[in-house]
Amino acid sequence: xxxxxxxxxxxxxxxxxxxxxxxxxxxxxxxxxxxxxxxxxxxxxxxxxxxxxxxxxxxxxxxxxxxxxxxxxxxxxxxxxxxxxxxxxxxxxxxxxxxxxxxxxxxxxxxxxxxxxxxxxxxxxxxxxxxxxxxxxxxxxxxxxxxxxxxxxxxxxxxxxxxxxxxxxxxxxxxxxxxxxxxxxxxx
Numbered sequence: 001x002x003x004x005x006x007x008x009x010x011x012x013x014x015x016x017x018x019x020x021x022x023x024x025x026x027x028x029x030x031x032x033x034x035x036x037x038x039x040x041x042x043x044x045x046x047x048x049x050x051x052x053x054x055x056x057x058x059x060x061x062x063x064x065x066x067x068x069x070x071x072x073x074x075x076x077x078x079x080x081x082x083x084x085x086x087x088x089x090x091x092x093x094x095x096x097x098x099x100x101x102x103x104x105x106x107x108x109x110x111x112x113x114x115x116x117x118x119x120x121x122x123x124x125x126x127x128x129x130x131x132x133x134x135x136x137x138x139x140x141x142x143x144x145x146x147x148x149x150x151x152x153x154x155x156x157x158x159x160x161x162x163x164x165x166x167x168x169x170x171x172x173x174x175x176x177x178x179x180x181x182x183x184x185x186x187x188x
Contacts, residue, residue, distance in 0.1 A: 024050040025050045084118050
């Protein structure tokens, strides 16, 4: 199960502590160490694109079936492809905002299924009303991403072998899966 992105330093630590069960993908880093006084050979550690550790994660309780990824604007905007879900136009990050479908002022809550990406103009027009009250149509139904989808939505540069691994963990009926597969095919 993909849990999180880690830096190469943490990956080297897991490898040297013998906590890696297996690794996949291409080698993305070769970290060189010191020179052995007896053999004259330099030590090194290869870090592959994907490493699987064994043991328990310190935050394993967060990754259970009931896990809900933390809500952030960058991940939300990426989930919605930087498209305002009211007017349908695509905008840069700085011209977008988080809109609560059921406004907080009407008892709505700040969760993935109650928020959508909105341009600032549409968000201001909607104000503290529901889409129906404002006479606006919501273009897509908001959803909570799975953990693997959230790892993708964090917006890191993803290598081909990492993407293949993540996609294997997206639900088959995922709304995001089809969109990502199409985009991935176009870029490769």
